[in-house]
Amino acid sequence: MTKPKRQILVSNRLPVSIRQGDDDQEPTLQRSSGGLVRGLNVIHHEADSLWVGHLGQIENGDQELTKKLLDEGFVNVELDPNIYDRYYSGYANDTLWPLFHNFLASMSISDNHWDSYQKVNQQFAEKIIEILQPDDWIWIHDYQLMLLPQILREHDSKLKISYFHHIPFPSSEIFSAIPRRQELMCGLLGADYIGFHTNDYVRHFMATVKRVLGAKTKINEINHDDRSIKVSAHPLGVDFGAFSKPHPQETPPPAKLSDKERVTFLGIDRLDYTKGIPERLTSFARFLDLYPEYIGKARLTQICVPSRQDVDSYAEIRNQVERLVGNINGKVSSTDYIPVEYIFRSIPTAEVIDLYQKADVMVVTPLRDGLNLVCKEYVVSRTDSDGCLVLSEFAGSASEMGEALQVNPYDIENVAHTFNKALQMGREERQERMTALRKRMEEHDNRYWAQNYLEAWSQHEDGARSKSIY
Numbered sequence: 001m002t003k004p005k006r007q008i009l010v011s012n013r014l015p016v017s018i019r020q021g022d023d024d025q026e027p028t029l030q031r032s033s034g035g036l037v038r039g040l041n042v043i044h045h046e047a048d049s050l051w052v053g054h055l056g057q058i059e060n061g062d063q064e065l066t067k068k069l070l071d072e073g074f075v076n077v078e079l080d081p082n083i084y085d086r087y088y089s090g091y092a093n094d095t096l097w098p099l100f101h102n103f104l105a106s107m108s109i110s111d112n113h114w115d116s117y118q119k120v121n122q123q124f125a126e127k128i129i130e131i132l133q134p135d136d137w138i139w140i141h142d143y144q145l146m147l148l149p150q151i152l153r154e155h156d157s158k159l160k161i162s163y164f165h166h167i168p169f170p171s172s173e174i175f176s177a178i179p180r181r182q183e184l185m186c187g188l189l190g191a192d193y194i195g196f197h198t199n200d201y202v203r204h205f206m207a208t209v210k211r212v213l214g215a216k217t218k219i220n221e222i223n224h225d226d227r228s229i230k231v232s233a234h235p236l237g238v239d240f241g242a243f244s245k246p247h248p249q250e251t252p253p254p255a256k257l258s259d260k261e262r263v264t265f266l267g268i269d270r271l272d273y274t275k276g277i278p279e280r281l282t283s284f285a286r287f288l289d290l291y292p293e294y295i296g297k298a299r300l301t302q303i304c305v306p307s308r309q310d311v312d313s314y315a316e317i318r319n320q321v322e323r324l325v326g327n328i329n330g331k332v333s334s335t336d337y338i339p340v341e342y343i344f345r346s347i348p349t350a351e352v353i354d355l356y357q358k359a360d361v362m363v364v365t366p367l368r369d370g371l372n373l374v375c376k377e378y379v380v381s382r383t384d385s386d387g388c389l390v391l392s393e394f395a396g397s398a399s400e401m402g403e404a405l406q407v408n409p410y411d412i413e414n415v416a417h418t419f420n421k422a423l424q425m426g427r428e429e430r431q432e433r434m435t436a437l438r439k440r441m442e443e444h445d446n447r448y449w450a451q452n453y454l455e456a457w458s459q460h461e462d463g464a465r466s467k468s469i470y
C-alpha cells in the first residue's frame with residue numbers, strides 16, 4: 001500500500017501557545033491538549049510530519065520563534081488579527097458552527113465575514129505551498145478550513161489531500177440554508193478522502209452533495225471533476241493509557257449508588273450553547289423536585305470551560321447558565337448543602353481524571369455534538385468499572401455507547417427520572433455496562449483512529465482515485 005512519505009497536518013490552531021518569559025528570559029512553547037490534538041499527536045510524534053496552523057501573532061515575524069516552532073514540527077500561518085477575528089469569531093463560529101449544529105436561528109450572515117474566511121483559507125494554502133515537497137500528503141482538519149482542499153487542488157491536481165470534519169454535518173435541508181453552500185461544498189470536494197465521526201453525518205453529506213451540486217454518487221463515493229472522492233466514518237477515540245489511572249477505591253462499591261451518603265453528578269463542557277447546560281441544570285432541579293430524598297445528598301458539579309467569549313451567543317449562554325445556577329442554589333441550598341457547584345475555568349487533565357473517578361453519575365447531555373470525548377474519557381478513567389454514564393442521543397458518540405443510559409436532553413422530565421434510575425441501578429449491571437464500554441474504548445482508541453484513517457485513505461489513493469466510478 002502506498003504510504004505518505006511526509007504528512008502535513010493542518011488545523012486552525014496549532015497545538016501550542018507561546019508563554020512569554022520573565023524579563024530577559026526567552027519565550028517558551030506550551031503544549032495544549034484536547035481531542036483533536038491527542039488524535040493528531042499520534043501522527044505528529046511518530047511519523048515524519050509538519051503541523052500547519054495559527055498561533056496568534058508572532059511579533060514582527062520573530063525569526064527565532066519561527067525556528068523554534070519548526071524544530072518541533074510546527075509552521076505558523078501569520079494572520080492579520082482583524083481578519084482572523086472576522087474569520088474565526090465571525091464566519092467559523094457565528095455562521096458555520098450554528099448551521100452545523102442545527103441552530104439555524106442563531107446563524108449570522110455577513111459578506112464581510114465570508115471575505116475574511118476566504119482570505120484566511122487562501123493564506124493557509126499559500127503557507128502550505130511554500131513548504132510543500134513532492135510526495136507530501138496533506139490532512140486538513142475541520143470547518144474553519146472548508147475551502148482549503150479545493151484551493152490546493154487547483155494549485156496541483158495530483159496532490160494527495162484528505163479532510164476530516166470534527167463537528168456534525170447537518171441534513172441537506174439545514175445545510176441548504178447557507179448562502180455560500182455551493183462554494184463550501186466545492187471547497188471540500190478538492191479532497192480525495194473525506195472523514196466524519198458517524199455514519200449519519202456521512203449520509204447527510206452524501207445527500208447534500210447531490211442536492212447542492214447535483215454530483216454523481218455511488219455508495220459513499222462521489223464523482224467530481226473526473227476524480228473519485230471517498231467519504232467514510234471514523235469516530236475519534238481517546239488516549240486509553242493517559243486516562244486509565246488506577247482507581248483510588250477506598251470502600252467496596254455500593255449495591256446501589258443511592259446507598260452512599262453523598263452522590264456526585266458531574267458535567268464538564270466547553271461553555272457552548274450546543275452542550276445543553278441550561279437543560280441539564282433544569283433537569284437536575286426537576287430531579288430534586290421529584291425525588292426530594294436527594295436534597296442534602298446529591299450534588300451536581302458543573303465545570304464550564306470558557307470558550308469563544310467574543311461571540312455574543314457565548315456571552316448570552318454564560319449569563320443564562322449563571323442565572324440558573326443562582327436560582328437553583330438559592331431555592332434548595334441550606335447552610336451545609338449546595339446542590340450545584342459551578343466552576344467557570346479550564347482545569348488540568350490530572351484534576352479532570354480525579355473528578356471522573358469520583359463522579360457517581362457523569363452527565364453528558366449536548367443538544368448536538370459532533371462526537372464528544374468527555375463521555376469516552378469518563379469511561380476510560382473508571383478503572384474500577386463503576387459509575388454510570390447518562391448520555392444524550394444527539395452526541396455523535398451515542399452510536400458507539402449503547403450501554404450508557406441514553407436520553408433526549410430536551411425531555412427534562414425523562415432526564416430527571418433517568419438520574420434516579422442511575423442511582424438505583426444494581427452494582428452488577430453498572431459494572432457490566434462500564435466494562436463493555438471500556439473494552440470498546442480500548443479497542444478503538446486515538447491510535448486506532450489515526451492508523452485506521454491513514455490506511456483507508458491510502459487504499460483509496462492506491463485504487464479508486466484515478467479511475468471513474470461509472
Ligand code: F6P
Pocket residue numbers: 013034035036142166167307308370
Ligand atoms: O469540536 C470542534 C472544535 O473545533 C475542536 O476541534 C476544538 O478543540 C473545539 O471545537 C474548540 O474550538 P476552538 O478552537 O474554537 O476553541
